[in-house]
Amino acid sequence: MKEIRITNVRVIDLRFPTSREQIGSDAVNKDPDYSAAYCILETDAGISGHGLTFTLGRGTELCAEALRYLAQPIVGRTLSSITEKMGAFSAEVVGDTQFRWLGPEKGVIHLAAAALINAVWDLYARVEGKPLWRLLAELSPTQIADAIDFRYITDVLTREEAIALLTERRAGYEERLKHLAATGYPAYTTSPGWFGFSDEKIIRLCNEALADGWTHFKLKVGGDPADDLRRARLVRKCIGPDNKLMVDANQKWDVNEAIERTRSLSEVDLWWMEEPTSPDDILGHARIRREVRPVRIATGEHCHNRVMFKQLLQAEAIDVCQIDSCRLAGVSENLAVILMAAKFGVPVCPHAGGVGLCEYVQHLSAFDYLCVSTTMENRVTEFVDHLHEHFVDPVRIERGRYMLPQQPGYSIEIKPETLRDYSYPDGKVWK
């Protein structure tokens, strides 16, 4: 294969005015304008890599600025010099000796790192002519281990353990691939249950989702207790006793309140309670989990790195591991968490929605099923039906399941006209 060199990185601040319709509203995030710091890695081979990190509007400019800075050292490098050791590359990106102080591995800088690392993975997959899930699935266990920065997690997962796990789980790959290609990966919908929606709108959207074949539904809670319960009963009544209902408090409560509120809501038969309290509160989640059994506890969309996920697993704080494709530093750090979750036997159910998160995580779920967890049991990937029309290769959902993406890359490329019209502050949508 000809050596491909990265010649330039373009960064775009992209914002969608979603707050105008209360899309994405929850108990904490009242008025999100779904946004992204987006980058394009240009090469001397006429092929480009795309990556983004998801944000809520204001502050996207900070991620874009950090992304511009982090991208500088890769201009002029060959793609293979990066991709042969993606773990080492990740460590470089998050280890800048002066930038590191601003994290480390959290917040604005880490979000920006995710966009860059994901763009490299997208480029890598395109050059290989494979969708990302297939690129990952066809890497050897050693190559996957090379893609991971094991720093700070070797007390629960060493490189050798990761290779052994991947090697052992290889058996049955072809059957799983056939099954996945035929049936798709199970998903759940968050679209009907946003915080700002009226009861009527929730019922209408639930009924539409049922008609479309959905079996797992998530409702936003964290408001007035009586309102929460009324809305939860409404959804339960609408979807019937056999479909699954999850609720999401988006970090609204302190620990004691979370325990009380979860117990109260448990009458509607919760499949999980999501983000009951601060995303940083590992021990708080562990206590809530102990005290609200059998309700299962889910968190992760704000869990900022593998060290935090390591502890959520060690502390037995979660039943459901909600990785985020760009809160963690891209594909590489997600691989680390997927492997740790497998070691602990905790199902990975990726967070999605926003802009591009569904497009991203379908690849991670497919790889998890094919090469790591080897099962779909108790696994569902989030789906939210917004903004997919802006993508060149949008997700395909059939009867409540993600169908395997086929085009090369990480499915995250946004259409040129969208990049033009929604760029902030100069695109025509914002003028």
Added chain:
Amino acid sequence: MKEIRITNVRVIDLRFPTSREQIGSDAVNKDPDYSAAYCILETDAGISGHGLTFTLGRGTELCAEALRYLAQPIVGRTLSSITEKMGAFSAEVVGDTQFRWLGPEKGVIHLAAAALINAVWDLYARVEGKPLWRLLAELSPTQIADAIDFRYITDVLTREEAIALLTERRAGYEERLKHLAATGYPAYTTSPGWFGFSDEKIIRLCNEALADGWTHFKLKVGGDPADDLRRARLVRKCIGPDNKLMVDANQKWDVNEAIERTRSLSEVDLWWMEEPTSPDDILGHARIRREVRPVRIATGEHCHNRVMFKQLLQAEAIDVCQIDSCRLAGVSENLAVILMAAKFGVPVCPHAGGVGLCEYVQHLSAFDYLCVSTTMENRVTEFVDHLHEHFVDPVRIERGRYMLPQQPGYSIEIKPETLRDYSYPDGKVWK
């Protein structure tokens, strides 16, 4: 008192080229250019409030930009409308519905929040005509509680518990104040032990520090094991058996390595081991602590919020609580951590150094002694002898102790000529 209104906020990106002399170098931060995102709150009363957040050079522009954004809503507000409920103000600053996604309460945004919140406290103290420590010490327990955002910590410290603790600890205040004014607050020096210094320079600086009356010394470790041990023996030999020696690995190691390396270094009689691993690894610190006893474990300069400190205390992960004046969101969040540490009986030994951190933390230590811990036993505040010449009211150190600041405010005001010459990229130092 006349109503004072904030009329404007100026933000300055300030950088000192410290990396040219290896000042501040450690195993992870190899080339820091001590920097600050600095703000000045201008008022209609001709009096200004000053605040900064400490950074290491590159990326300061991101904190400055975030600070400009966070400061917008306070322009036009009266000072008293903010200061009568500093806890609610803190919650507002960190709770912006779109910015919050970029944290929450961590990284660039939280560092910026610290500069703003500290500037308000500085202004408050100046208007009251008191140094910050005195302002805090003379607030009632209820007023201190009003200055704290208790969100996410009520499972270990409620507002009522905080008030009760402060009320109970009041006895003996006058005696403590007399004692503190006479003797100063105990400190330790990090100046001789930077990573990039030669053995000869370390010996020379240790001898100078001994002559100046220092009794507690910190050495940077995390390099080659044999080098670390040689350097530690060198310092121990130089300072003798009765002075205290602490070592600081600046997050260099994974958990298992940290245990081995601490055991190996323990032959020089360590008073504490600082930042042995990732600052996010609460459970890792707890395990290291259990396994290296009786060596004490210290961390906190990268502990990004009260939720993380809460868990370090709950998990019995630390013997020494190293609050940082601007990693946490300013005075208000530091008050929360100081009170939690008191409840758990863990001594607070603030992180300092950098630029302005010594000026800041002397006030927090004084308040801790006067109103919370009521003791100096096992307490030392870090001191590093760099860049104090740039401050209008620099720290005064006598025989290894911080002498009580006397001028109104939080001692963080930087001289106008420094603001001009070191501003980045246009100051003459950077041209």
